[in-house]
Every structure is written in structure tokens, then in C-alpha cells.
Amino acid sequence: MQTQKHISIYILCGGKSSRMQTEKGLVMFNNKPFIEWILEAVKPISNQIYLITENTDYSIYNYPLLADIHKNKGPVGGIHTALTHTNTQQNLILSCDIPMISTHIINRYLINSKVINSNIAFVSDSTRDYPLIGMYSVNNLQKFEDAIQQNHLKLMSLIQASTYHRIQVASRDFEALYNINTKDELRTLIQSRP
Template sequence: MKSNPEIAAYILCGGKSSRMGQEKGLVVWKGKSFMTWILEAVIPITDKICLVTNCDDYQQFNLPLIPDLVEDKGPVGGIYSALHHSKSEWNLILSCDIPMIKSELLLELIEHIKSDENLVVIASDGIYDFPLIGIYHQSLENEFQLAIQENKLKLRDLVDSLSPKKLLINPENQKFLANVNSLKELERLT
């Protein structure tokens, strides 16, 4: 049984992947694609999982593929597409380039939506915030739509304007936050 059936999960697979040179979610690390690693962390949490992508290559995961409602708007557009599609009050939003993510870390984020009034909860290492490891309330759809209309596409700026709860991740768990954007970063992943 899923521990949080009211939570939906959306994994953003968009982006041009110019630094990686290929679809990041399909990059193989330790014998499995990034997407497989991420799904292994998400599946214990919810069975409501969708991939936000316009790329048919992700059909191999047998999950709903949600196209961007407005193309070429980066992660702001991806989150808007997810929130527009969602029927869940709370939505776990993840990027497709975090193969080390763990269920325990995601469950810790979820615990904070139950004890706080913030509409966004994101992971932070105390120096950097990780808005693509976060939980967003469905009511924020209009905020993201407005940002797109006004072409305000810097995700960190938008999220900061929403007064997010920043969950400080313990130093020993910060490696699980690593996002991999290039082959050099992939080589350094342990």
C-alpha cells in the first residue's frame, strides 16, 4: 500500500539536454536509466506518477506522458503543465536528472506539507535550493501560468516569491540531491 495516495508525482523530462547530449532521463548509470532510479524512489510513495515530456522515448516506462502546455518555457512550463493536469492537492515535482534520490528524503518533504501552511516545500542543502525536488500545492497553477504569460521563467525567483518551506537536508544525505547535467558530472557520480 502506498503511504501517500493523495500525492501525485510528476517527473519533468523536458529540456534540450545540450550539455548531456542526450535525453537525461534515459542516461544509464550503474546499469539503469536515471528514470528507473527515480521511479524506484517514487513508486513506494504514490502510484499517481506522470512524466512531463514531449518525447515518445519515455513510453517504455508505461506511465502517462503529459506534454508541455506551452513549449520552450523550461521548468516553469513543466510545473505549470503538471499542476494543470493534476487532480491531487499536493504534487511531488522532480527533475529527471537526480538518479541518487531516495524515498526517505521524499517522505521527509511530504511530512512538512502536513505540518506547515506553505504551498511549496523544497529541498535545500543550506547553500543551494532544489526547486525540482519539491512539493507544490495544486492551487499554484495560476501563479505558474502568470509567470509564463509574463515570461518570468527563472524558477528559483518564482519559487522564492511563493515563500517556500526549505527543508534542510542533513550533510550525510546531500549527495542524494545531486543533479547530473553533463557527462563530466556523470563520471563524478559515486
Template sequence: MNPLPLVTGVVLAGGASSRMGTSKARVLLNGKPMIGYVTDVLSAVTDTIMVISNSDDLADLPYPVYPDVFRGCGPLGGIHSALTHTTTEINVVVSCDMPFVTSHIIRVLLDAQASAMVTVPVHNGNTEPLCGVYSRRAATTIEKLLQRQQWKMMDALKILTTTYVDVSSMGIADHCFTNINTPGELQKYDRPSTHFQGED
């Protein structure tokens, strides 16, 4: 019997994409679906990948796709679903609309996670919970929050045992944690000169 994977990569793709007007995961950025940038990076640093989405349009991906257990709860609901379905203790979670995240950042978080339930980066004073390492042990606490309709990510981090990793001095590009939510933001970065993730 093969041992279970040590780390699972999770792509959050369950948002409504109302501001984009179409599925953000499928939107082309320099000719490539945004979700492809995220899965490429996760493939380099994790053992297996899953996608969390409430849409049927990602069924053709070469990864298992799971819906939210608690619908309409935002990213926290997606993370809960991932931690419910995962087979590993350690899980790297990245939103599908963050195509500039690098494998270097993820390795830094994995190195820092130790026994924390959550490990997230802080860049220029901003906490980035949608690019983080989440322990499967956090699922029970998150489920209780969702049952109480407490859906805010930052509130969850305060309750969970969270390690904050300041990456501001690591020479990371300012747009590394950028979320692309609108056609205007997509147009801004849809050019060959953009420095994409995966480059250490």
C-alpha cells in the same frame, strides 16, 4: 468508485539534454536508466506517477506522459504542466537527472508541507526547487508568471507561498541533490560504489 490518489509523483524529463548529447532520462547509470532511479523512489512515497516530457522517446513508460503547456519555459513550464494535469492537491516533483534523491528526503518534505504552495529542501545553503512538493493551487500563479515570460524558478518561489526545509543536518550525502548534465558528470558517478537513492 475508488478514491483519487492522495499524492502524485512527477518526473520532469522535458529538458533539451543539449549538454548530455542524448536524452538524460534514458542515459544508463550503472546499467539503469536515470529516470528509473527517480520513479523507483517516487513509487515508494506517492500513489501515482506522471512524466512531463516534450519528447516522444518516453512513450513506452508505464506512466502517463504529458508535454509542456507552455513550451520553452524550462522547469517552471514543466511544473505548470504537471499541476495542470494532476488529479491530486499534493505533488512531489523531481527532475529526471537527480538520481540520488532519497525517499527519506521526500517524506521529510511531505511532513513539512502543511498549507504551503511549495515546499523545497535547502542543503548546505543551496535551495533545490527541482526536488519539492508542489500544491495544485500554485498552477494559476505559475501560469501568470509564464505568460509574463518570468521563467526563473527562484523568482517563482519568492512569489508563491514557499516553505524552505533545511536538511543540512540530516546526514544527507553531499551528492544527493546532484544533477547529472554532462557525460563527464555521468562518468564520475557511473560506478558500483556510488550510494544510490531509495536507501533511507
């Protein structure tokens, strides 16, 4: 499959998760850290891959590590850092806690969809939105800059004040979207695997 030269990929590695009580991207699932599952999913899509983190433990993966420009601003700060750094119009933003994500899911719903050139496009299942499985145009940079200056750090509120597309995912693909925030959720995921 042809990699996309016009898309940059930013994985928000976050910090030490209070609910998981450890560095979330390095949590193990099926003998690999979460971050490895995500990297495997995105490598066929683009060779412009960046990890937004200050944690040098991630340097073993040989991708550039970017520290947040504005510290402790959550996902809004991470996306702002990505949009400040990027040299592409469209940017795939992913959280580090979605170990079931796949190349197929990203391509099907985001890269090859009609909304590829939207300002913001993200996936949704029947009950939840996943703004950290989304495409963000660099045109959003000023909005994210303003939000940080005003300390408006609720990502969905910021998105809803913008032009966006919510992409409904087929029920058979819901599992790929799940973000694992707690040890209980991780246990449930492990037990559900054959």
C-alpha cells in the same frame, strides 16, 4: 508502506540537454537510465505518477506522458503543466537528473515533514537550493500561468515571490540531491561509487 492517495508525482523529463548532449532522463548510471532510479524511488509513495515529456521513448515505463502546454518554458512550463493536470492538492515535482534520490529522502524531508501542506516546499543543502525536489500546491497554478504569460521563467524568482518553505537536508543526505548536468559530473558520480 502505504502509498499516498492525496499526492500526485510529476517527473520533468525535459528535452535534449545542451550540457549533457542527450536526453537526460535516459542517461545510464549503474546499468539503469536515470528515470528508472527516480521511478523506483517514487513508486512506494504514490501510484499517481506522470512523466512530463513528448519523447515516446519513455512510454516503455507505462506511465502517462504529458506534453508541456506551453513549449520551451523550462521548469516553470513543466510545473505549470503538472498543476494544470493534477487532481490532488499536493504534487511532488522532481527533475529527471537526480539518480541518487530515494524513497527515504522524499518521505523524510517532503512527505512526512511539517511543511507537507505548504504552498511550495523544496529541499536545500548548505549551498544550493533544489526547487525540482519539491512539493507544489495546486494553489500555485495561477502564479505559474501568469509567469508564463509574462515570460518570467526563472523558477527561484517565482518561488521567492510566493509563500514557500526551504527544507534543510542533513549533510549525510546531500549526495541524494545531486543533479547530474554534464558528462563530467556523471563520470565523477560513477567513480565515487564503490
